[in-house]
Amino acid sequence: MSRGTAQRDRKVPTYCYQCVAGPDFLTVRVEDGVATEVEPNFAAASVHPAAGRVCVKAFGLVQKTYNPHRISNPMKRTNPRKGRHEDPGFVAISWDEALDIIAAKLQAARDQGLTDGSGFPRVAASFGGGGTPTAYMGTFPAFLSAWGPVDFSFGSGQGVKCYHSEHLYGEFWHRAFTVAPDTPLCEYNISFGSNVEASGGVCGVKRHADARVRGMKRVQVEPHLSITGACSAEWVPIKPKTDAAFMMAMIHVALHQRPREALDLQFLKQHTSSPYLLGTHGFYLRDAESRKPLIWDSVSDRAVAFDTAGADPALDGAFRADGVEEGPDGKIWQHTDIPCRSAFATMVEHFKDTTPAWAAQVCDVPAETIGRIAGEYLDHARVGETIEIEGRTLPFRPVAITLGKTVNNGWGGYDCCWARTMLACLVGALEVPGGLLGTTVRINRPASSRQASVRSMRDGFMDYPMNPTDKENWRSRPTTRSAHSTLIPLVGNSPWSQALGPTHMAWMMQAEGNEHLPTPTPPDVWFVYRTNPAISFWDTEAVGAAIDRFPFTVCFAYTPDETNHAADVLLPECTDLESLQLIRIGGTKYVEQYWDYQGFALRQPAVEAASGARDFTWIATQLAKRTGLLEAYNGAINKGAAGVSLKTAAYDVALDPAKEHSVEEIWDAACRAASAELSGGADNQGLEYYREHGYRVAPFPRLDWYLYPEIIDQSLRFEMPYQERLFRIGQELANRLHEKGITWWDTQLSEYAALPRWHDLPSLWEKALTDNFDVDIADYPFWLVTSRSMQYAWGGNVDIQMIKEVAGNVAGHSGVIMNGGRAAELGIHEGDLVEIASPLSATRGHVVLRQGVRPDTLVMIGQFDHWVTPLAKTFQVPSMNKLMPMLLDLTDATGSSADLVKASVKLIERRA
Amino acid sequence: MTRWAMIADLRRCVGCQTCTAACKHSNATSKGVQWRSVLDVELGAFPDVSRVFVPVGCMHCDDPPCVPVCPSTATRKREDGLVTMDYDLCIGCASCALACPYQARFKVDDPGYAYGGEGKTRNEAQRSDPARVGVAQKCTFCIERIDDGLAQGLTPGVDPAATPACVNSCIADALHFGDLDNPDSNVSQMIRDNETFGMHEELGTSPNIHYIWAAAAEAGRGPTPSSPSHNAVSTGTGAIGGVAPWQQRHWDWRAAGNFIGGGSGTGLLLATIIAVGFELPLMPFGLLGIALVGAGLTCVWFETGRPFRAPLNVLFHPQTSWMSRESIIGLVLFPLALAGAWFDSAPLMLLAALAGLGFLYCQARILRALAGIPAWRVAEIVPLIVATGLSEGLGLFLVVLAILTTPAPTATTLSAVLLLAGLGLRAWAWWRYRQALSGSAPSGTLAEIARLHPGFLGVGHIVPALLLLGALAVPDFATVAAATAGLLAAMAGWALKFVVVIRASYNQGFAIAHSPERGVGGGGLGAKPGWSVVP
Incomplete structure (x- = not known):
């Protein structure tokens, strides 16, 4: 009754970090070279807080690997016009040609200076999923580090979709x-x-x-x-x-x-x-x-x-x-x-x-x-x-x-x-x-330890890396298109700060600049990976319009989607079960990852890569080489850009900076460094150890869960x-700001109160919509909110049939959730097609009646509304994203807004 | 002894469908087939609402209704309690699926590739099993893992390699597996320590997915279990049809055609006894009767998923399967009826009529045995199906009599009287059937039956009865009036079976006896969506 034989049937340990609540362990069953099944990693049960298990999203990875809609070759755009209704005319090209095109664009940008006339970086990059893409992009961070200033401020949802x-x-x-x-x-x-x-x-x-x-x-x-x-x-x-x-x-x-x-x-x-x-x-x-x-x-x-x-x-x-x-x-x-x-x-x-x-x-x-x-x-x-x-x-x-x-x-x-x-x-x-x-x-820094980040300042408090507001040090000239270090003292200026925002400011300013800030410019080169802001941001039509104006966009692409529809070059990278990377695990991580261990886990190829796809680390190395940055790139890896420093006082497994290294050589060095770090320099097991075991950990003290000590x-x-x-x-x-003549941020400044006072926030939302759209807000009697879906959140998996199938078991995945009693008053029945309109825009979907929702509230789970992404474009499930305007009025002092808008409901068609 | 059982802790389950996905991986089920899924059930009305996630699948019942109805013996129950499927024996008649009150069985007629027309993916090429097409399939409790694990000395429910994939995958530790006959097993201990219920316990199936809803009362925390009561308002979302009962999709007009053809045909064969008595030519009655039976069987043969093995394998289980018995009687019925008609032989036709009566009774019992359909499983369906078969047969007999060139007024009179009696019998059976359904069928079934009732009673009984009385009173119009009455009586029977088999055949749906305790509080009332009266 057993499937396969020992030689042809093996289990490969790896990890899943598709969402911010990971990473978690899994194993992939491989039969005759084909990935067939995802299972928990039972061997990790004693070290992993969830006993080596992964959630439903990880089970989509097999279909992801063999998805017939995958982009299988690098492609270039042949239609220079960009837009939703334009056929990009993508044609397959060789990797050499694709990399040469990108390198030429990068070199041209570099030759003009790393920042443009407005002082913004000429290269921008957007990654989704709350930072999780770094667990999949191999040594690309080392390439970006070698490059110099990069603008990460074009958001993919953060600010309105995050905490x-x-x-x-x-x-x-x-x-x-x-x-x-x-x-x-x-x-x-x-x-x-x-x-x-x-x-x-x-x-x-x-x-x-x-x-x-x-x-x-x-x-x-x-x-x-x-x-x-x-x-x-x-x-x-x-x-x-x-x-x-x-x-x-x-x-x-x-x-x-x-x-x-x-x-x-x-x-x-x-x-x-x-x-x-x-x-x-x-x-x-x-x-x-x-x-x-x-x-x-x-x-x-x-x-x-x-x-x-x-x-x-x-x-x-x-x-x-x-x-x-x-x-x-x-x-x-x-x-x-x-x-x-x-x-x-x-x-x-x-x-x-x-x-x-x-x-x-x-x-x-x-x-x-x-x-x-x-x-x-x-x-x-x-x-x-x-x-x-x-x-x-x-x-x-x-x-x-x-x-x-x-x-x-x-x-x-x-x-x-x-x-x-x-x-x-x-x-x-x-x-x-x-x-x-x-x-x-x-x-705060170091990112590896909350405790180590605690440094005292005067007044008996913890220090905090505020962006300066004193006359001498305030950054009056923004360094990114979101002006984060100019407007938001609390967001700091760590590598994460740009991505924290206010990221919608970057998009808004593409349409219209703000008074007394530099003239907005698009980036010369925009890299996109694991994100689809044309769907996942708010006011998606405005975001899409901005994307269409970017002169040169490179998308690491798994399938066609609404953002890479505007790409100039598509690069198919090896997906989750095909590529190699070591990441840190354990300790305390968001959302509820509290471990008694810390260490490293390896994502490794369980199966051969689809033809045409390349490992991200290989792509990063090639870009570094073709832009003349190989030495700086290797140097960044040696410093820890691949997740672990290759040279410390305790060990030295550093790469030769002058040489091009293979993917395996780079990660073997990272594995050796990880082993040395965990053992205080005593061990240096390399890639083979991690391939076999999947991970290595050392104890993490429970006391470090708490900052109080x-x-x-x-x-x-x-x-x-x-x-x-x-x-x-x-x-x-x-x-x-006033010295510079900026008064459009005055409302936000009111949030700097020593003690918070209740503001009528529902009225604030209504007023903002009324002021900006000249509507009678009474025509929009519902509050429209959203809710995360475990099956989809952060997964980038809308093209995976199995996920769609099982998500269908959870109420709300087929339309807009509405209170049953309120619907009855309006003559609306289960499954009816309705139009949901906000002052900004309208969308359509089928009604899902529930008792567990307020009569004045509508809920749209997840973010759909796709029009290019295969499979997803057939869902006919509405998304609130296109209904939410990006407004300064709805932007708080930290540069964020909330997933909330007023909406109306109109019956379009009775359920058949 | 061993009795494998699963625990689903409703306090823990979050409805994430990880088990659903793990099952799909481990068992390589095709698109839309979910041997394991988790329901999303809502109880109560705003603002007093609760929401419960309920893992469902094959319950591997102690007394599984699917096993005795299987005509091919493809479905069996092992000594260790597992209800198994042999795809190579199954004819795809879907009887087991209709007998199961848990909607646990699937039957698909194509391989169901994830990306449809774009062909099978590499993993599907590696794992998809053509043997599953056209046959019944369901959760096996990962029988291969259990058997292979035991062979390696592992303990199912403890060692992952010997444990069902859904249990292994559950991120909330809501699912557990083990041997209920072992008092020291994990599942035995959990059942001792907690309050549990089985789904649809009132049906007597003794299901082996045990739902924990609260800690044991003696443990000092949680509410004292009371007899189940249910929320008036409850809805839900599920994989294959929702949570409330839905119209079964396994048997369509082809199955209804078998009951129509079989009922009318065998009824006509029985009515042919009148022709014997009046020495009328038997051929038209006999041939039409057996042709109707044959047409019905042909219809249903087209509905089987494996038609080429069906004619033989359907005979394999006469010990308990009324479908096997019907088929075996059919083997006798056809030669007898054909020979009786061909040779105009009264003895052979009388034997054929007797076989026809057996065939008709088997048909009634086939429906009654399909315990997953509340409209079918009541005992009162048996006299209804038999009575309507007789009425249809007598009605058709009168029609044929009218068509025959030889006048037979006495036969017409007698047939009219008998049809009057038959209609009376059918009306009585209908009344009893409706009585039986009230309180034991879902709202959808009751609505369909209520919708049928006026027409069935009026056009199918009162109008023909008046016509028949007229025929008896006014001999000049007797033939036409009686034939018209007969046709109406027959057509009403066909409508009855069309409605009962297709439209009123809502399944049992899903229900929970108690909603779970969540931390402190919350547990209590159950839910039975789609049932206006909770039996």
Whole structure:
């Protein structure tokens, strides 16, 4: 009964990193040289948090490999006109010709200077999937590094499709590019739209399933009953974009309706800036000499520096003290015997009116529900309890609030991220066992360790790599087309910062430049890989129009799609089961990847590459060679551009910079370096070891899941609740922009508030649409939102039939989700064809009736609406992306917006 | 002994379909065929709504309804509880698929390549199995993995190499597999520690996918299980037809044609006894009767997935299969009826009529045995099918009598009286059948039956009865009136079978006895989408 024989039937270990919630292990069964089956890697069960398993997306890789729609040869465009209705006239060419064409374009650009007349890089690159393409692009990052400045600011969805505010504020407050509960210990989780069961990867799903069975209560607050809502103990159908009001009411309950003892006063006093005294201008009151923020010491009954030994900081109360305030641009106010109070007391006053009854009106959720949930959160916090982790006693606070897309980005994202983080601080649940944890860092450095990224600055806080706002150092001339380092101090300037955005600004400026910024220019050469912004961004018609104007686009292409329809050259790279690359695994990674190990995993060819496709590393090497950058390229690899440094004090397996190396030579060196790194230089197993075993790991301490120990060890405080630094930076940024004559960012500057205040966000959206489209917003009675699909999210797999088939089992994948009762009022039935229109545009789809969605809300899962991509173009499933306008009015201070628009529904055709 | 069983922990399942995909890989099922899938079920009405994900597939029942109905013995139950399929024996009649109340069986008539007209992909060329085309297929609990694993000394459910692919792949640890007869096995322990239910337990199949919905009450957490109650509003999404019952797609007009031809034909053969009594020529009645039976069988033969092996393999299971029995009687019926008609032999025709009665009864029992279709499985369908067959036969007899050149007024009168009795019998059987369905059939079935009722009763019974009474009262018009009545009676029977076989044949759909506990709270009410009255 067995299939095949031992010689002809083998299993190849590899990894899947198709989504940000990976990477995870798998094995590929290969029979007679043909990949036939994906299985978990059972051998990795003991080291992988999800027991060596992968999610449904990985099972699409076999069809991906043998998909008849694959582009099998390099191709060049023969029709110079670009556009949706233009046939590109792609013709097959040799690899030599393709690489020569690209190299010539690159060389021409280089000859004119690496940046153009506007100061923007002449070469741009867009990669999708939250950074995951780097796990598939071999040594291409080394080529880009060798090249010099590259503009990564043309977004593929980030800013509106990601956790943008959380990325920035999370890293700022607790080194948390993304945030997760300490699920294995958490007992009460309020999830505002976080869809972990759909987008949390196998580790997230496993951890939450274990937690449910253990008895963790999760409350899902969300306009529709998502997969995660389904798996929660309670669903609270909140009005879209009012989550901040809900959390502000929770803060009110904690501060005004519960005794102070319900809070973790020790945590607030010692590990946050709660006791810092505020001056009359809203800045910390500081010691006149040391300039240290002052606290009120209840022991000595006087103001002392925050780090005074033996002091007992007061939280509540009104005091009088001397000191100085430091305002923007070095402004100083001297004070003598002024009335002052702590940041905490200011916060108490700030939230005195945000009662559950008030929030009930805003959120369309009963006040009793909000009050009860706030109470349950406080009651589950176990304030005062401790737990021992690897021999160290830490606070045990098993409560966490998590935020999802549309909640933690765009206007209100700051408010929600702040409120969530503050609620953790109030009960001492930030970065402690059971509580709210960060996953990883992308803006701070080193990216490999949250702990190592913690460096103290003055005031007792963690340092943060803000883009400068002082007069001397502010970057008045943007270095990228999104102007990220000019407009967004919090986004920093790490290699990730450009891609964080505001990426839609890059697209918007292609249509119309912003006053007092350099003239917008298209890149001379644009590389695209694993992304399809013509489908996945917002306002896709505008993005598509910009793409069509780019003079030379190179797409690494698996099948035709809506973005590479405008390409000048298509390069078919070896796909997931055909190519070679070593990546880092383990430690803590987003979304819920918390490992007890760290190390490296190899993706290796399970089967021979399709004819015509080439390994990405080979392509990168050829481009480096043909552009005369081979030595710099090899140098970048040696420095670690392939994921691991090839030469350190402990080992040296560096490549000869002057030589061209084969794909196998490069990755063999990387494997040897990885072995040496993991063994402290003792071992140097190379490629063959990883081919056989698939991975190699070393223990990762559980203590490193938590940032709290590092904060304690460095005697630091979390910078909560009062945002004095952002308050100052906002004023400085305003000064800089106004000095340059820029006033179009003034609305965004209003977000730099020391304490967030509720803004009527639904009205903000409605006003923006009304102002920009001259419509009567009453004609658009629905809120249109989206929700991630585990089957599709980040996968680039819309052309895989099996994925389409199994996704069909999950409600909503066939059309637009609508409340059954509301549909009945409108005479709309299951399966009817409707037109969904926003002030920007309209789309069509079939109605999927559910009870688990608010009557005023529509849901479109995923991002479809394809018109070129094979198979997907036959789906007839609508996407909200073309309905969402890119508007400055809808852009917040971090440069993001949210997946949200007002829409109307019109019956077009009854279901047959 | 060994009894393999699967656990599906509804508290854990997130409906991700990873198991669905893993099954498709491991078993190389073709496009659209999902031996394992996960339903997406919604319970309640806004804002009090819950949503449950339910893995389904072959339940490998202790008392599987699919096994006795299989005419070829292709479907069997092993000692270890696994319900198996032999593709080389199966004739593709789909009886097993219609007997299964879990919609677990598939039958496809082409290889079903993923990219259709663009041919098979390399992995499909490597793995697709032509033996599966045109036959029934279903989840095997990955029988090869179990058997190969056991041969290597491995433990199914513990060692991945011996465990079903869906269980191995489950990212939420919702699926488990093991031996229920071993009290120390993982699954036995889980059943002891938790509250579980089987799907459609009221049908007595004893399914072996056991759904965990809460921790055991004695464990001190979770609600005390109560008798199942159901949400009034529930909907869902599933792979092959949804969650609520849908009209079965295995038997179409060709199968209905067999019941129409077989019922009318055998009824006519039985009515031919009247011709014997009145010494009328037997040939027209006998030939028409057997021709109708033959036409019906030809129709259904075209519906079998493997028509070339069907004539022989259909005979392999007379011990329990009414289809086998029908076929065997058919082997006797044809020569008897043809010889009786050809030789105008009353004894042979009487024997043929007797065989016809057996054939008709088998047809009724075929439907009744298909337990997956609520409209068919009620005992009351047997007298209905027999009564309508007799009525159709008598009706056609009157039509043939009218066409015959030889006047036979006495035979007409007697036949009219008998048809009146037959219509009375059919009306009574119809009333009992409708009574039986109310409360034991899904809403779709009840709606179709209700739609049929006025016409069936009026045009099929009242009008012909009045015509027959008129014929008895006014002899001058007796022949025409009786023939008209007969034709209406027959046509009403055909309509009945068309509706019962095709339109009212909603399957059982899916149901859960309890929604699961999610962390603290949430568990409780069950759901039975598509059923207005929960039996």
